Every structure is written in C-alpha cells, then in structure tokens.
Amino acid sequence: MTDETKNSLVEKMIDCPEELTSGEIMSIMEDDELRQLYEISVGLQDSLGCGRQVDAAKEWDAFRPRLRRRSRHPLLLIAGVAAALAGIVILVGIMADTSGFRHQELPLTDSLDKEESVVEKNIAEAPVVSDTEVKRLEHLAPAVQKTTGAPPAPAGGDDTAIDIDEFMRIEQARIDNDIAMAMARVYEDEYYAYISAAIALADCQLASAEDVTAMFDNAPDIEIVTML
Amino acid sequence: MQYSITEFETIYLRCFPPAMRLAISLLHDEDDARDAVQEVFLRLWESDTGIENPQAFVIRSVRNVCLNRIAAADTRERFRRRYSLDEPDDGVDIEARHSEIRSAVQTLLTQRERQVVDKIYADGLSYKETAASLEVSVSMINKSVVTALKKLRTHFKTNK
Numbered sequence: 001m002t003d004e005t006k007n008s009l010v011e012k013m014i015d016c017p018e019e020l021t022s023g024e025i026m027s028i029m030e031d032d033e034l035r036q037l038y039e040i041s042v043g044l045q046d047s048l049g050c051g052r053q054v055d056a057a058k059e060w061d062a063f064r065p066r067l068r069r070r071s072r073h074p075l076l077l078i079a080g081v082a083a084a085l086a087g088i089v090i091l092v093g094i095m096a097d098t099s100g101f102r103h104q105e106l107p108l109t110d111s112l113d114k115e116e117s118v119v120e121k122n123i124a125e126a127p128v129v130s131d132t133e134v135k136r137l138e139h140l141a142p143a144v145q146k147t148t149g150a151p152p153a154p155a156g157g158d159d160t161a162i163d164i165d166e167f168m169r170i171e172q173a174r175i176d177n178d179i180a181m182a183m184a185r186v187y188e189d190e191y192y193a194y195i196s197a198a199i200a201l202a203d204c205q206l207a208s209a210e211d212v213t214a215m216f217d218n219a220p221d222i223e224i225v226t227m228l
Numbered sequence: 229m230q231y232s233i234t235e236f237e238t239i240y241l242r243c244f245p246p247a248m249r250l251a252i253s254l255l256h257d258e259d260d261a262r263d264a265v266q267e268v269f270l271r272l273w274e275s276d277t278g279i280e281n282p283q284a285f286v287i288r289s290v291r292n293v294c295l296n297r298i299a300a301a302d303t304r305e306r307f308r309r310r311y312s313l314d315e316p317d318d319g320v321d322i323e324a325r326h327s328e329i330r331s332a333v334q335t336l337l338t339q340r341e342r343q344v345v346d347k348i349y350a351d352g353l354s355y356k357e358t359a360a361s362l363e364v365s366v367s368m369i370n371k372s373v374v375t376a377l378k379k380l381r382t383h384f385k386t387n388k
Binding site: 007010011013014015016017018020022025028029033035036037038039040041042043044045046047048049050052054056057059060063064066067 | 233236237240241244245248249250252253254256258262266269270273303304307308310311312313314322325326327329330333345346348349350352354355370371373374377378380381384385
C-alpha cells in the first residue's frame with residue numbers, strides 16, 4: 001500500500017469514518033501502521049474530546065423528574081396489585097353468577113315469624129293430656145325406639161360438601177331441565193293456537209287460508225300433548 | 229432507595245462532572261455519555277444496599293457501562309464512533325493515560341500540528357472546517373494530522 005493510499009485512508013477514518021467501505025476497513029485492520037495510527041487517533045479523541053464544561057446544576061434539573069417517577073414506582077406497584085385482585089374478585093363473581101352457583105339464602109324473617117306463630121297456635125289448640133296419659137306414653141317410648149331403631153345420624157360435613165362431579169351433574173340436570181321447560185312452553189303455545197283455530201272453525205267463523213294452513217302446520221304431535 | 233432527594237442532589241452535583249467527562253471520553257458522544265451516566269445514577273438511587281463511597285461507585289460504574297457499550301459495538305460501528313478496535317484493558321488507569329497523551333501532544337507536536345489536532349479532536353471540527361478556520365488546504369490539514377499521529381505513535385511505541 002502506497003503512502004498516498006494510506007494518507008487517504010487516514011483522512012477518511014478520521015474525517016468521515018461512516019464512509020469507509022468494508023474493503024477499506026479490512027485494509028486498516030490488516031495494516032499494522034494504519035491500525036496503530038487509528039488507535040492513536042482514538043487516544044487523542046479520548047484525551048482531548050472531554051474538556052467541555054459540564055453544568056451539573058442544569059443536568060440535575062433535567063434529571064430530577066426521572067427520580068420522581070421512579071420514587072412513585074412502589075405506589076404504582078401496590079395500585080397494580082390492588083387492581084389485579086379486584087379483577088380476580090369480579091371474575092370469580094361473574095363465573096359464579098353464570099354457573100348459577102350461589103350461597104344458600106337464609107329464610108326470611110317474616111316467614112320464620114309466620115311459622116313460629118303457626119306452631120304456637122297448634123300448641124295452644126292441642127288437647128290437654130292428663131298426667132296418667134303422659135306416664136303411659138313415657139312407658140311406651142323406649143319400646144317404640146327399640147322397634148324403629150336408632151334415629152338417623154344428622155347430616156355431617158361430607159353431605160354438605162358437594163364435590164365437583166356432583167356439582168357438574170346437578171348443573172347439567174338444571175340446564176337440561178331449563179331446555180325442556182323452554183320447549184314445553186313453545187309446544188304449549190302452539191297447542192293453544194291450534195285449539196283456538198279449531199274452535200273458530202267449529203263456530204263457522206271466517207278464517208283466512210293462511211290461518212288454516214298455519215293451524216295444520218302447528219298441529220302438535222299427540223305424544224307431546226300427552227307428555228304435557 | 230437509601231438517599232433523600234437533598235442527599236442525592238449533593239452526590240449528583242459532586243459526581244456528575246467527572247462521570248460525564250469520563251463517559252464522553254469513552255463514548256465520544258455527549259448524548260450517549262449522558263444516557264450512560266444517568267443510568268448509573270438511577271441505579272444508585274434505586275440501590276437498597278448502603279454504598280460507602282458513592283463517587284467511587286459512580287465513576288467505576290460509568291466506566292463499566294461505557295466499556296460494555298463499546299464491547300457491544302461491531303467493527304463498523306467502532307470506526308463510525310471512533311472507538312478503539314482493541315478490547316479494553318481493565319487495568320489501565322484512564323485518567324493517567326489521558327494526561328500522558330495530552331503531555332505528549334504539548335511536547336512533541338509543532339504549534340501548527342497542535343492547532344490542527346485541537347480543532348479536530350477537542351473542538352470536533354471537520355477537515356474542511358479546520359482548513360477554513362486556519363486558512364489552509366484540506367490536504368495540508370491531513371498532512372499535519374498524519375505527521376502528528378506518526379510522532380505520537382513512535383513516542384508511545386518506544387516508551388511502552
């Protein structure tokens with residue numbers, strides 16, 4: 001490589017390095033002198049290029065807002081967690097609502113009061129039992145208990161806890177029942193429409209051709225009518 | 229986060245100028261340098277562990293961040309940004325190296341060569357701008373640069 005070519009490459013690598021071609025880069029990398037001149041040039045840039053004045057106060061003013069944003073970060077994190085929890089609760093609520101799974105509602109107070117008053121009324125109206133009768137009944141009670149056996153065990157925790165399979169079966173049955181009821185209502189409507197049209201015909205009332213056609217089209221299946 | 233805003237401001241005002249100078253000297257770009265320095269200060273702000281000497285932490289971290297960025301650049305990018313082609317040596321004292329080069333420039337180069345080198349490397353002027361400011365041709369500028377670089381190369385080669 002001639003000195004002229006080397007000088008030309010030095011000019012390019014210092015003045016406009018972005019214009020270096022891949023071949024020129026390879027030439028610089030492979031030539032020891034050019035490579036060393038490049039490294040000296042980098043050293044000059046490192047040493048002389050950092051002498052500018054730095055306004056620290058101005059830089060601080062520009063940087064400080066970034067600290068504020070970061071310092072609020074934990075609060076944002078807590079807010080995010082709260083939002084996620086709220087979302088989960090809402091989701092569970094929606095799922096429970098769509099699946100029809102609800103907690104057992106307590107009986108209303110007024111219905112309880114009503115039942116209580118009925119019981120009190122029955123007690124008041126009950127015939128008076130004499131002491132001798134009471135003694136006779138007490139005497140018979142053990143024998144009755146013996147013949148009927150022990151009273152059934154009260155419902156335990158296992159009976160109240162519905163496992164998932166049981167729950168799914170109940171849900172499936174409920175859905176089937178809903179479909180059957182909806183179908184029944186449709187058939188019922190068709191049946192009443194048919195009966196009305198037949199009565200109208202029997203009374204010799206005028207009916208349009210469309211009504212008569214609809215009457216025969218909607219004629220219910222005898223099996224479905226029986227089922228209803 | 230272990231510092232109050234006031235404490236952190238004091239540290240920032242004290243440490244930013246040397247950190248910024250170091251970052252500029254390594255990355256050769258003010259925006260890149262500022263980004264690297266701010267990255268380190270944010271790390272210091274978010275640090276939960278106590279840092280005994282924040283200034284040393286900032287300088288060391290800025291140096292590491294800059295060297296990592298240089299290491300991530302490919303050859304073309306290194307030429308474009310005027311980064312060293314050699315892998316950085318962690319043991320080198322950067323400040324000592326810089327003062328050594330500055331001293332060599334002052335002692336070895338002629339006045340004209342010093343002028344040209346200052347315009348190009350310290351002021352960031354192009355060959356054309358330098359030629360215009362010194363009222364010489366562009367080829368003369370290149371000749372001065374090449375001569376200056378060769379003198380420095382010989383000096384550092386013999387003193388290695």
